[in-house]
Amino acid sequence: QKEVEQNSGPLSVPEGAIASLNCTYSDRGSQSFFWYRQYSGKSPELIMFIYSNGDKEDGRFTAQLNKASQYVSLLIRDSQPSDSATYLCAAEGGKLIFGQGTELSVKP
């Protein structure tokens, strides 16, 4: 069974720090990977997607993909309290397979 695993957290970081969110996936055939942010009581919103090995940067967010290790990560630089949310990792495997999400708390 295809799986995506995330540390459920909560991950707590101080304001201004770098938050590091990690994800592993089981399907070596997965080609596309996605990070969603979900505020409490709201629907997931897409932050980034990544297809190629290496880093992809978008503002304060950097997605990292290592297909050999089947590992995806999301770095949030200069974390803000407004970044406090659950972050969902998803891998394409015929359909999108979602992890359980990591709760991030950014303390002022």
Place this chain on the structure above:
Amino acid sequence: SQTIHQWPATLVQPVGSPLSLECTVEGTSNPNLYWYRQAAGRGLQLLFYSVGIGQISSEVPQNLSASRPQDRQFILSSKKLLLSDSGFYLCAWTRGNTDTQYFGPGTRLTVL
């Protein structure tokens, strides 16, 4: 730009009652459409997906059904709700063969 709508936003229903949730997408044609359920504190469970009018694939056998009567309309139904049907129901769409899914605002269903 594309917009996805869901209604109602919240719903409280008694056990054994019927259900109808609606999802519509604007600004695109022939989208792939998806229904997910997210139980409290849990991940996303794919329930149904559709690649076209009248084409429905079920991921999880249960007392729910889905229909796609129009290109940009996706409906989730049940004849008799169970307590375990409570959750946050999310509709999502993708452009054709692309993988990137965009979610609607969701419907929070409480079955009492």
